[in-house]
Amino acid sequence: MRWLVAIITISTLIFGCSPKKAEKGATEKAPEKIISRDEAVGSLPCFKCHSYQKFSAPPQKGIFPHQRHMDAGYHCNQCHDPRGHRHMVVNRNICSNCHSMKIITFDRTVLPSKFNHEAHARLFNCKECHPGIFLMSAGTARVTMKDIDSGAYCGACHDGKKAFASSECVKCHKMKGFEKELAYKVDGIGNVVFSHKFHTTAFSCDSCHPKLFGMKKTQGKMKMDDMNNGKSCGACHNGNIATPVTDCGKCHKV
Numbered sequence: 001m002r003w004l005v006a007i008i009t010i011s012t013l014i015f016g017c018s019p020k021k022a023e024k025g026a027t028e029k030a031p032e033k034i035i036s037r038d039e040a041v042g043s044l045p046c047f048k049c050h051s052y053q054k055f056s057a058p059p060q061k062g063i064f065p066h067q068r069h070m071d072a073g074y075h076c077n078q079c080h081d082p083r084g085h086r087h088m089v090v091n092r093n094i095c096s097n098c099h100s101m102k103i104i105t106f107d108r109t110v111l112p113s114k115f116n117h118e119a120h121a122r123l124f125n126c127k128e129c130h131p132g133i134f135l136m137s138a139g140t141a142r143v144t145m146k147d148i149d150s151g152a153y154c155g156a157c158h159d160g161k162k163a164f165a166s167s168e169c170v171k172c173h174k175m176k177g178f179e180k181e182l183a184y185k186v187d188g189i190g191n192v193v194f195s196h197k198f199h200t201t202a203f204s205c206d207s208c209h210p211k212l213f214g215m216k217k218t219q220g221k222m223k224m225d226d227m228n229n230g231k232s233c234g235a236c237h238n239g240n241i242a243t244p245v246t247d248c249g250k251c252h253k254v
Contacts, residue, residue, distance in 0.1 A: 046076045062135025095126075106143070109215075111173040145215050167206035175200070184222075190252040 059065040069079070079094055095101070101118040120129070130136045133156050141153065148155035148166045157163045164171055178196040185191050199208075209215055212235055227234030227245045236242045243250050 062137040062140045063131055064136055104138070108142075111169070111175070111177060113172040113174075115172075146210065149210065167204065169205040186252065189248065192251045193253060194251075 055066040055070070057067065059068055074094070101121055104115045104117055106113045106115065133153060134141060143153045145166070147153050148158070151159065154172075155166050158166045160167075169175065178200070180196070182194045182196060183191055184194065212232055222232045224245065226232055227237065230238065233251075234245050237245045
């Protein structure tokens with residue numbers, strides 16, 4: 001009798017819990033199916049409509065190498081979320097498995113700058129910059145401020161509307177290199193010492209660059225005749241904005 005009661009009790013517990021467990025499992029979302037490259041090339045989604053040849057071209061410098069990633073075993077829906085073909089979103093998390101989304105330092109000039117790749121990747125999709133604005137390879141473009149001011153490279157966004165203007169130099173560049181004084185050799189009347197630090201306390205960078213001065217030291221290219229006609233230093237040193245260029249002792253060490 002005791003054995004019969006025990007069997008009935010155990011049966012009740014087993015069969016009484018099973019429906020609840022099954023019901024819980026039914027509410028859980030099925031894991032997303034990640035198809036392999038071989039499945040896709042053979043019969044499944046993407047390449048039924050899209051040309052496989054288009055994405056199997058030999059790698060080109062600066063262009064995303066689809067074939068190289070497919071050879072590594074990745075397939076379209078591991079990186080892209082088609083969302084009904086309305087747009088293609090790149091799953092950047094999978095990129096960071098191999099690639100470092102780090103801060104890139106540009107130090108070819110006296111004004112080094114740093115680009116936070118990770119911060120930009122959180123705001124924008126990869127294709128907004130690559131390869132239309134920047135090729136996907138370091139060193140493929142020599143970016144100049146003239147290019148940026150004309151709307152190329154960083155200037156495509158940093159126009160003062162979509163992002164802060166490229167004229168806001170301190171947002172990207174470390175200005176410490178220009179805290180020192182610049183000396184210009186002049187024959188006959190004495191050298192000129194220009195304090196960059198003093199002038200930037202009163203004026204913004206774009207007050208002088210690039211409309212009055214290029215982004216480099218203009219040694220030997222400034223003439224007093226030009227200044228008297230309102231060019232270079234004479235644009236401000238006219239007696240109204242600043243001391244006139246005729247006040248020689250203000251600049252020349254005699």
